[in-house]
Amino acid sequence: MGSGSERWRIRPLELPRPWRYCASCSTARAFVCSERFRVNANKKSLDVWLKYRCESCDDVWKFPLFERRSVSDLGAQLDGFARHDVAAVWKYAFDVARLRPHVIKIDTDVRVEVERTSLACDAGSDEHLCIQFEVPFPCDIRLDRLLAGELGISRSALERRVAPELREALRKRVRDGQTYLLSKNDLAADRQNGGTSVL
Ligand SMILES: [Zn+2]
Known part of the structure:
Protein backbone atom coordinates (compact mmCIF):
# COMPACT_ATOMS: atom_id res chain seq x y z
CA MET A 1 0.00 0.00 0.00
CA THR A 108 -15.73 29.39 -15.50
CA ASP A 109 -16.94 25.82 -15.94
CA VAL A 110 -13.93 24.96 -18.09
CA ARG A 111 -12.40 21.60 -19.03
CA VAL A 112 -9.55 20.69 -16.71
CA GLU A 113 -6.72 18.23 -16.42
CA VAL A 114 -5.79 16.66 -13.08
CA GLU A 115 -2.14 16.01 -12.18
CA ARG A 116 -1.95 13.53 -9.32
CA THR A 117 1.16 13.25 -7.17
CA SER A 118 1.68 10.88 -4.25
CA LEU A 119 2.86 12.78 -1.21
CA ALA A 120 5.57 11.48 1.08
CA CYS A 121 3.98 13.00 4.17
CA ASP A 122 1.26 10.56 5.07
CA ALA A 123 -1.78 12.44 6.29
CA GLY A 124 -3.98 9.60 4.99
CA SER A 125 -3.92 5.99 6.11
CA ASP A 126 -4.63 2.46 4.89
CA GLU A 127 -8.34 3.20 5.28
CA HIS A 128 -8.42 6.74 3.94
CA LEU A 129 -7.08 8.65 0.99
CA CYS A 130 -6.26 12.25 1.84
CA ILE A 131 -6.40 14.56 -1.20
CA GLN A 132 -4.90 18.04 -1.17
CA PHE A 133 -6.23 20.24 -3.96
CA GLU A 134 -4.21 22.85 -5.76
CA VAL A 135 -6.42 25.13 -7.84
CA PRO A 136 -4.18 27.92 -9.13
CA PHE A 137 -6.92 29.36 -11.39
CA PRO A 138 -10.53 29.96 -10.26
CA CYS A 139 -12.34 27.12 -12.09
CA ASP A 140 -15.95 26.30 -11.31
CA ILE A 141 -15.56 22.54 -10.79
CA ARG A 142 -17.85 20.69 -8.41
CA LEU A 143 -15.98 18.36 -6.08
CA ASP A 144 -18.30 15.37 -6.72
CA ARG A 145 -17.94 15.70 -10.49
CA LEU A 146 -14.17 15.95 -10.21
CA LEU A 147 -13.76 12.98 -7.85
CA ALA A 148 -16.25 10.73 -9.67
CA GLY A 149 -14.62 11.46 -13.05
CA GLU A 150 -11.08 11.05 -11.82
CA LEU A 151 -11.74 7.88 -9.80
CA GLY A 152 -14.01 6.37 -12.45
CA ILE A 153 -16.97 5.83 -10.10
CA SER A 154 -20.56 7.08 -10.01
CA ARG A 155 -21.56 10.01 -7.82
CA SER A 156 -23.76 7.72 -5.70
CA ALA A 157 -20.85 5.29 -5.18
CA LEU A 158 -18.76 8.29 -4.22
CA GLU A 159 -21.30 9.46 -1.61
CA ARG A 160 -21.10 6.07 0.10
CA ARG A 161 -17.36 6.50 0.54
CA VAL A 162 -17.41 9.79 2.40
CA ALA A 163 -18.40 10.47 5.97
CA PRO A 164 -21.91 12.04 6.23
CA GLU A 165 -20.47 15.32 7.51
CA LEU A 166 -18.33 15.63 4.36
CA ARG A 167 -21.18 15.07 1.86
CA GLU A 168 -22.28 18.70 1.80
CA ALA A 169 -18.82 19.72 0.52
CA LEU A 170 -19.20 17.33 -2.43
CA ARG A 171 -21.76 19.63 -4.02
CA LYS A 172 -19.55 22.69 -3.78
CA ARG A 173 -16.74 23.89 -5.99
CA VAL A 174 -13.19 22.72 -5.34
CA ARG A 175 -11.15 25.38 -3.59
CA ASP A 176 -7.41 25.99 -3.66
CA GLY A 177 -5.78 24.50 -0.54
CA GLN A 178 -8.80 22.31 0.25
CA THR A 179 -8.13 18.88 1.78
CA TYR A 180 -10.57 16.02 1.38
CA LEU A 181 -10.71 12.59 2.98
CA LEU A 182 -12.08 9.59 1.10
CA SER A 183 -12.60 6.02 2.29
CA LYS A 184 -10.43 3.54 0.40
CA ASN A 185 -13.08 0.79 0.67
CA ASP A 186 -13.64 -0.66 -2.80
CA LEU A 187 -11.57 2.17 -4.22
CA ALA A 188 -8.39 0.21 -5.01
CA ALA A 189 -9.81 -1.34 -8.18
CA ASP A 190 -10.88 2.09 -9.42
CA ARG A 191 -7.50 3.65 -8.88
CA GLN A 192 -5.43 1.63 -11.34
CA ASN A 193 -5.11 4.33 -14.00
CA GLY A 194 -3.57 7.16 -11.89
CA GLY A 195 -1.39 9.74 -13.63
CA THR A 196 -3.08 12.41 -15.66
CA SER A 197 -6.54 12.33 -17.13
CA VAL A 198 -8.79 14.81 -18.87
CA LEU A 199 -12.28 15.33 -17.49
ZN1 LIG B 1 -22.18 38.42 -31.80
Whole structure:
Protein backbone atom coordinates (compact mmCIF):
# COMPACT_ATOMS: atom_id res chain seq x y z
CA MET A 1 0.00 0.00 0.00
CA GLY A 2 1.48 3.34 -1.04
CA SER A 3 1.05 6.71 0.53
CA GLY A 4 -2.40 7.64 1.80
CA SER A 5 -1.98 11.22 0.54
CA GLU A 6 -2.11 12.71 -2.92
CA ARG A 7 -1.88 16.22 -4.29
CA TRP A 8 -4.31 16.92 -7.13
CA ARG A 9 -3.33 19.93 -9.19
CA ILE A 10 -6.23 21.18 -11.30
CA ARG A 11 -5.00 22.65 -14.58
CA PRO A 12 -7.59 24.38 -16.80
CA LEU A 13 -7.36 23.51 -20.51
CA GLU A 14 -9.28 26.58 -21.64
CA LEU A 15 -10.07 30.12 -20.55
CA PRO A 16 -13.31 31.36 -18.96
CA ARG A 17 -15.97 32.74 -21.31
CA PRO A 18 -17.47 36.07 -20.27
CA TRP A 19 -21.03 36.77 -21.45
CA ARG A 20 -21.86 40.22 -22.81
CA TYR A 21 -24.55 41.86 -24.85
CA CYS A 22 -23.37 41.60 -28.48
CA ALA A 23 -24.63 44.53 -30.57
CA SER A 24 -24.30 42.57 -33.84
CA CYS A 25 -26.18 39.55 -32.52
CA SER A 26 -28.65 41.78 -30.56
CA THR A 27 -28.49 39.36 -27.65
CA ALA A 28 -26.21 38.13 -24.85
CA ARG A 29 -23.40 35.94 -26.13
CA ALA A 30 -20.35 34.12 -24.79
CA PHE A 31 -17.07 35.78 -25.77
CA VAL A 32 -13.92 33.75 -26.43
CA CYS A 33 -10.52 35.13 -25.49
CA SER A 34 -8.32 35.78 -28.55
CA GLU A 35 -5.23 35.50 -26.31
CA ARG A 36 -3.88 38.75 -27.73
CA PHE A 37 -3.34 42.11 -26.06
CA ARG A 38 -3.88 45.47 -27.68
CA VAL A 39 -1.69 48.35 -26.52
CA ASN A 40 -2.50 51.87 -27.66
CA ALA A 41 -0.12 54.78 -27.10
CA ASN A 42 -1.35 58.37 -27.05
CA LYS A 43 1.68 60.58 -26.49
CA LYS A 44 3.09 59.11 -23.25
CA SER A 45 -0.18 57.62 -22.11
CA LEU A 46 -0.85 53.91 -22.64
CA ASP A 47 -4.08 51.91 -22.75
CA VAL A 48 -4.04 48.11 -22.64
CA TRP A 49 -6.83 45.64 -23.49
CA LEU A 50 -7.21 41.88 -23.79
CA LYS A 51 -9.14 40.94 -26.93
CA TYR A 52 -12.21 38.69 -27.11
CA ARG A 53 -14.50 37.62 -29.94
CA CYS A 54 -18.21 36.88 -29.90
CA GLU A 55 -18.66 33.11 -30.16
CA SER A 56 -21.41 33.53 -32.77
CA CYS A 57 -20.51 36.48 -34.99
CA ASP A 58 -16.78 37.04 -34.32
CA ASP A 59 -17.34 40.66 -33.24
CA VAL A 60 -14.42 41.97 -31.19
CA TRP A 61 -14.70 43.08 -27.58
CA LYS A 62 -11.71 44.62 -25.83
CA PHE A 63 -11.49 43.96 -22.09
CA PRO A 64 -9.90 47.13 -20.62
CA LEU A 65 -6.93 46.32 -18.35
CA PHE A 66 -5.14 49.65 -17.98
CA GLU A 67 -6.11 53.20 -18.95
CA ARG A 68 -3.87 56.23 -19.34
CA ARG A 69 -0.81 54.70 -17.70
CA SER A 70 2.80 55.71 -18.21
CA VAL A 71 5.48 53.32 -19.47
CA SER A 72 7.02 53.26 -16.00
CA ASP A 73 3.63 52.43 -14.41
CA LEU A 74 3.41 49.25 -16.46
CA GLY A 75 7.12 48.40 -16.25
CA ALA A 76 8.16 44.87 -17.22
CA GLN A 77 4.56 43.89 -18.00
CA LEU A 78 4.72 45.90 -21.25
CA ASP A 79 7.08 43.38 -22.79
CA GLY A 80 4.62 40.58 -21.95
CA PHE A 81 1.76 42.51 -23.56
CA ALA A 82 3.84 43.06 -26.71
CA ARG A 83 4.66 39.33 -26.93
CA HIS A 84 1.09 38.24 -26.02
CA ASP A 85 2.76 36.28 -23.24
CA VAL A 86 0.63 33.22 -22.38
CA ALA A 87 1.13 33.54 -18.61
CA ALA A 88 -0.02 37.19 -18.78
CA VAL A 89 -3.04 36.24 -20.94
CA TRP A 90 -4.06 33.56 -18.42
CA LYS A 91 -3.53 35.86 -15.46
CA TYR A 92 -5.96 38.47 -16.80
CA ALA A 93 -8.42 36.05 -18.46
CA PHE A 94 -8.88 34.37 -15.06
CA ASP A 95 -9.09 37.67 -13.17
CA VAL A 96 -12.79 37.24 -12.46
CA ALA A 97 -13.01 40.26 -10.13
CA ARG A 98 -11.60 42.51 -12.85
CA LEU A 99 -13.85 41.04 -15.57
CA ARG A 100 -17.10 41.11 -13.61
CA PRO A 101 -17.98 44.85 -13.93
CA HIS A 102 -17.77 44.54 -17.73
CA VAL A 103 -19.88 41.42 -18.25
CA ILE A 104 -23.26 39.83 -17.52
CA LYS A 105 -21.76 36.60 -16.19
CA ILE A 106 -18.59 34.56 -16.49
CA ASP A 107 -18.61 30.92 -17.49
CA THR A 108 -15.73 29.39 -15.50
CA ASP A 109 -16.94 25.82 -15.94
CA VAL A 110 -13.93 24.96 -18.09
CA ARG A 111 -12.40 21.60 -19.03
CA VAL A 112 -9.55 20.69 -16.71
CA GLU A 113 -6.72 18.23 -16.42
CA VAL A 114 -5.79 16.66 -13.08
CA GLU A 115 -2.14 16.01 -12.18
CA ARG A 116 -1.95 13.53 -9.32
CA THR A 117 1.16 13.25 -7.17
CA SER A 118 1.68 10.88 -4.25
CA LEU A 119 2.86 12.78 -1.21
CA ALA A 120 5.57 11.48 1.08
CA CYS A 121 3.98 13.00 4.17
CA ASP A 122 1.26 10.56 5.07
CA ALA A 123 -1.78 12.44 6.29
CA GLY A 124 -3.98 9.60 4.99
CA SER A 125 -3.92 5.99 6.11
CA ASP A 126 -4.63 2.46 4.89
CA GLU A 127 -8.34 3.20 5.28
CA HIS A 128 -8.42 6.74 3.94
CA LEU A 129 -7.08 8.65 0.99
CA CYS A 130 -6.26 12.25 1.84
CA ILE A 131 -6.40 14.56 -1.20
CA GLN A 132 -4.90 18.04 -1.17
CA PHE A 133 -6.23 20.24 -3.96
CA GLU A 134 -4.21 22.85 -5.76
CA VAL A 135 -6.42 25.13 -7.84
CA PRO A 136 -4.18 27.92 -9.13
CA PHE A 137 -6.92 29.36 -11.39
CA PRO A 138 -10.53 29.96 -10.26
CA CYS A 139 -12.34 27.12 -12.09
CA ASP A 140 -15.95 26.30 -11.31
CA ILE A 141 -15.56 22.54 -10.79
CA ARG A 142 -17.85 20.69 -8.41
CA LEU A 143 -15.98 18.36 -6.08
CA ASP A 144 -18.30 15.37 -6.72
CA ARG A 145 -17.94 15.70 -10.49
CA LEU A 146 -14.17 15.95 -10.21
CA LEU A 147 -13.76 12.98 -7.85
CA ALA A 148 -16.25 10.73 -9.67
CA GLY A 149 -14.62 11.46 -13.05
CA GLU A 150 -11.08 11.05 -11.82
CA LEU A 151 -11.74 7.88 -9.80
CA GLY A 152 -14.01 6.37 -12.45
CA ILE A 153 -16.97 5.83 -10.10
CA SER A 154 -20.56 7.08 -10.01
CA ARG A 155 -21.56 10.01 -7.82
CA SER A 156 -23.76 7.72 -5.70
CA ALA A 157 -20.85 5.29 -5.18
CA LEU A 158 -18.76 8.29 -4.22
CA GLU A 159 -21.30 9.46 -1.61
CA ARG A 160 -21.10 6.07 0.10
CA ARG A 161 -17.36 6.50 0.54
CA VAL A 162 -17.41 9.79 2.40
CA ALA A 163 -18.40 10.47 5.97
CA PRO A 164 -21.91 12.04 6.23
CA GLU A 165 -20.47 15.32 7.51
CA LEU A 166 -18.33 15.63 4.36
CA ARG A 167 -21.18 15.07 1.86
CA GLU A 168 -22.28 18.70 1.80
CA ALA A 169 -18.82 19.72 0.52
CA LEU A 170 -19.20 17.33 -2.43
CA ARG A 171 -21.76 19.63 -4.02
CA LYS A 172 -19.55 22.69 -3.78
CA ARG A 173 -16.74 23.89 -5.99
CA VAL A 174 -13.19 22.72 -5.34
CA ARG A 175 -11.15 25.38 -3.59
CA ASP A 176 -7.41 25.99 -3.66
CA GLY A 177 -5.78 24.50 -0.54
CA GLN A 178 -8.80 22.31 0.25
CA THR A 179 -8.13 18.88 1.78
CA TYR A 180 -10.57 16.02 1.38
CA LEU A 181 -10.71 12.59 2.98
CA LEU A 182 -12.08 9.59 1.10
CA SER A 183 -12.60 6.02 2.29
CA LYS A 184 -10.43 3.54 0.40
CA ASN A 185 -13.08 0.79 0.67
CA ASP A 186 -13.64 -0.66 -2.80
CA LEU A 187 -11.57 2.17 -4.22
CA ALA A 188 -8.39 0.21 -5.01
CA ALA A 189 -9.81 -1.34 -8.18
CA ASP A 190 -10.88 2.09 -9.42
CA ARG A 191 -7.50 3.65 -8.88
CA GLN A 192 -5.43 1.63 -11.34
CA ASN A 193 -5.11 4.33 -14.00
CA GLY A 194 -3.57 7.16 -11.89
CA GLY A 195 -1.39 9.74 -13.63
CA THR A 196 -3.08 12.41 -15.66
CA SER A 197 -6.54 12.33 -17.13
CA VAL A 198 -8.79 14.81 -18.87
CA LEU A 199 -12.28 15.33 -17.49
ZN1 LIG B 1 -22.18 38.42 -31.80
